[in-house]
Amino acid sequence: MSGMYWVLTTLAVAKKLDTVQRDQFLDFIDECWDSSSGGYSACPGHDPHILYTLSAVQIAATLDAIERLPSDDIVRYVRSLQNPDGSFAGDRWGEVDTRFSFCAVATLALLGRLHLDDNDNDTDNSIDLESAVRFVLSCQNFDGGFGSRPNAESHAGLIYCCVGFLSVVRRLASIDGDTLAWWLSERQLPSGGLNGRPEKLPDVCYSWWVISSLTMLGRQRWIDSDRLKAYILASQDVETGGFSDRPGDLPDPFHTVFGVAALSLLGEPGLLQVSPTFCMPQQVIDRLGVTSQILS
Ligand SMILES: [Zn+2]
Structure with a gap:
C-alpha cells in the first residue's frame, strides 16, 4: 500500500498522473480494507495498520x-x-510510536474529520486531541529533536512525524523551534546531503524529513539548499530515472518519492508544489479544504 502511495505521489508531483490506471489503484485499496476494524492493510489478507x-x-x-x-x-x-496517555498504537498488537500519532491526525484531517475547534459540534468523531498533543510534546528532547517515545533518541524521521503532527493540529508554537532547527541544520554534511542522526551517512530520504520539517518551522534557509539539491540530483539513476539513497546505489520507489518531494520544496522547476506536512501535491490538499500550520 505504501509502495503505491510512493509511486502515485511521485507521478502526481512530476505531473504524470494521467499515465496511471486509476481504477487499479482504487480496486487495490478496496481489497485491502478490513471491514471489521475499519482499517487498511499493506496488501490483501494482511492485518490492518494505521x-x-x-x-x-x-x-x-x-x-x-x-x-x-x-x-x-x-x-x-x-x-x-x-x-x-494520548499516544497511538500502530495496530491492535500495540506498538506505540510517534509515527502513529502523525498517521492518526493526518488520516482524520484528510477525511475532514479532525476537529480542532472546541465549538465544533461534531465532537463525537474526534480523538482526544489534548492528550495526543501532550504525548507528542513529551517526546521533545533537550537537543530540540524528537524520538519515537519520551526519552528516545532524536531522529529526523520521527522529527518529521512530530512536527507534521503539530502542523496538522496547528500547535507548532508549543515547541522550541530554534533549538530544533539548529539540530536539523547540523544534519547537512560536506557532500551537501543530509543524515538522519549524528555520525550517520547522508541519505536522500532524510532530505525530505529534514527539509520538510525546516519548511514547516519557517527555517528552510538554515541549510544550504543548492548543495542539497546537487546531492539529490547526483542520486538519480541516469538509466531508470529513479533515485537511490546516495549516489551510485540502486534506485527504489521510496527514495524516489522523497527525493522528488524534497526537490519540489527546494523549488525545482517542472514539479508540482508539495505540502511539507502531508507529502502530497499541495493542490490536492487545497481541493480537500485541509489546512495545516506552516510558520513563516
Ligand atoms: Zn533512506
Missing part, C-alpha cells in the same frame, strides 16, 4: 476519490488505536 490506512487515504485523495472511502469506519479504526 500506516497503511493513511497511505490508502492519501492515494484516494490524490485520485480525487476520497468520497468512495468508508470514512465512519476509518475514523472508528483511528479512535480505537488511541491509548489513555
